[in-house]
Amino acid sequence: MRLATYQHRGLRRSGVVEGDSVLPFPEGTELLDVIRTGSLPGTGTAVPLAGVRLLPPVEPPSVRDFVTFEEHVEGVRRSVSGAAGVPDAWYDAPTFYFTSPHAMVGAHDDVPVPPGCRALDFELEVAAVIGREGRDLSPERAREHIFGYTIFNDWSARDLQSREMQVGLGPCKGKDTAATLGPWLVTADELEPYRDADGFLRLALTAEVNGVEVGRDLLSNMGWPFEELVAYASRGTWVRPGDVLGSGTCGNGGCLAELWGLRGRQDPPPLKPGDTVTLTVEGIGAVSNTIVPGAEPLPVPPARKRPRTRP
Incomplete structure (x- = not known):
């Protein structure tokens, strides 16, 4: 099942996507309420998707973004810090950082250049959305707590990120302007046929800039499956309905910075106003955002x- 949040005739609505239409839930129904209860309300007359603006499926209480693709770590590390290889600590546990839940944008919304940014980049990810709260979960139990999956584009101001990470606290304003979530939320059961023998979801991922493919990978190249990410995130704390857990950026061109690190130059060049980035994930769909000028800092x-001095 595909569940969407959208704007239609000036109203925020949610509903079930079927084919080229969306069947609306009663007015005032938030998708997060559906996730919490696990029950679907009745639906109304179908509305063509072509006539709505898709919004982020949920307004997440929290967003954890992991870094689970070894190939991505290797390329971006070289690009951002100049260091080669993958840190030994990466293999110990699925590291993540908390990012802003207030930066979410829809599947086809324009994305402004972050203030002061001269090296804008996209990041092709898949995100799991939590359906049931839990704490100190095992990976086996964690699977029951994943409601569904969506595409996640963690837009990155690489020049800002490179400088501020020298402080040692991780990305700050380098990741704070926009993150695409969409186009809808696909329930976990829909993707079970893609699960491989090792428990990973084998979904094809592609990234295009202005219609030219720059990246292609498989979601199953993650170092940990989503259940293990959820289990680690819940260690000593809570995961709650609507929480978003990003896979981290895939390899083989899942972002421009990886290619810059491997090639030793900014090729392809950083994103600029007018560029359109389209990310496609097998079994989920596609998001496509156009870069527009942003505010001056x-x-x-x-x-x-x-x-x-001391007192």
Whole structure:
């Protein structure tokens, strides 16, 4: 089943996607409410998808973005810091960072250039959405807590990211302007036929810039399946309905920075206004966003050197 949140005639609605139409739930029904209860309300008259604006399927309470593709780590590390190889610590556990749940944009929304950015990049990911709360889950139990999956594009200001990560806290404004979520939420049962013998979802992933393919990979090249990501995320804390867990960017051109690191130059070039990025995931669908000019950064002064006085 495909579930969507959309805007139609000025109203925010949600419903079930069937073919080229969406069957609306009663007005005021949020998809997050459907996820929490696990029950579907009645639906109304079909509305053509061509006449709606697709919104992010959920407004997530939290967003954890993992880094589970070894090939991506190797290429981007070289691009951002100049270091070769993959850190030994990467193999220990599925590392993630928390990113802003307020930066979500829809499947076909324009994406502004982040203020001050000169090296904008896309990131092709798949995200799992939690359906049931849980804590200290085993991977086996965690599978029951995944409601469904959607496409996740973690837009990245690589020049800002490269500088701020030297502080050692991870990406900040380099990841804070936009993240595409969509085009809808596909329930977990729909993707079970794609599961391989090792428990990974074998979905084909492709990335295009202005109609030219720049990346192609398989979701099953993740270092950990989603159940293990959920289990690790729940260790010592809670995962709750609507929480989004990104797979991390796939390899083999899942982002431009990986290619920059491997080629030693910005080829293809950073994204600019007018460029359109289309990401397609087998079994889920596609999202396509066009880059537009963003706001100029309002100045914030650098740190003032202060005397280290004590009371």
